[in-house]
Amino acid sequence: MSTAITHTAILTGRSLRGIWRMPVFLVMNLVQPIMWLLLFGQLFKSVVDIPGFGAGGNYLEFLTPGVVMMMALFASAWAGTTYIQDMDRGVMDRFLTSPTNRGALMVSSLLYQGMTTVVQTLMVIGIAWLTGARFHGGVSGLLLLLLAAVLLTAVFGALSNAVALLLRQQQALIGISQLLTLPLMFLSSAIMNTKLSPQWVQNVAAYNPFEWSVIVGRQALSAAPDWASIWWHLGLLAALALVMTWVATRAFRAYQRST
Structure with a gap:
């Protein structure tokens, strides 16, 4: 156990040093979410007047948790590109022929x-706060929002890593990421309340892990959170994150067999 923790810390530090040297990548990943926040927040601010929308009169407050989860989803869906770069440079093979803990390789990637x-x-x-949004969930609500975003990152980061290990091609990873992320985003309440969507969209959204995270974030920041819904959806996200991490760790064996 101590070896796994040590390896996880070292490998996480390796990834963090990369972003420390090139912080521009951290900022670049914010450009699209900020555009969604500012543009969508203005373009669709009148939808709160639609009967049944139920956003409390402020679309920006409704949209912000969705934008946070969109950012987490899209960024984590590309997590496997780091593995592909390590494969192309021969780094991954050196890791797997060394005593490096396989679980640490995966967990460090997800921690980063x-x-x-x-x-x-x-x-x-x-x-969002500077542009007029006000959130009533306080510090506890913000922490729950962060937890949901991190769990969503773990789910799709692990999936991305597994795809990278199995397919070992940048183009394939990009294609699968695009195939998954956009439908998951639109089949949710990130942008529009699903109560106003067709019934089939509501049915699909109920099984959408991206929607689970949006529900947690939006409820956590609200003035009157539905705690039963928050804990239920957090539990679903946590369980799925554990399953996906296990699956992705097992993908190391498939990678070794194919090399």
Whole structure:
């Protein structure tokens, strides 16, 4: 256990040093979420007047948790590109022929992704607050939002890493990421309340892990949170994150057999 923790810390530090040397990548990943926040927040601010929308009269407050989760989803879906770069440079083979713990290789990647998600989420929340959004969930609500974003990052970061290990091609990873992320985003309440969507969209959204995270974030920041819904959806995210991490760790064996 101590070896796994040590390896995880060392490998996480390796990833963090990379972003420390090139912080521009951290900022670049914020450009699209900020555009969603500012443009969508203005373009669709009148949808709160639609009967049944139920956003409390402020679309920006409704949109912000969705934008946070969109940022986490899209960034984590590309997590496997780091593995592909390591494969192309021969680094991954050296790791796997050394005593490096396989679980540490996966967990360190997810920890790094989770840390960047936290930093970026705080920036998005700050920008939303500066542009007029007010969140009533307090510090506890913000912490729950961060937890949901990190769990969502773990789910799709692990999936991205598994795809990278199995396919070992940048183009394939990009294609699968695009195939998954956009439908998951639109089949959710990130931008529009699903109560106004067709019934089939509501049915699909109920099984959408991206929607689970949006529900947690939006409820956590609200003035009257539905705690049963928050804990239920957090539990689903945590369980799925554990399963996906296990699957992705097992993908190392498939990678070794194919090399």
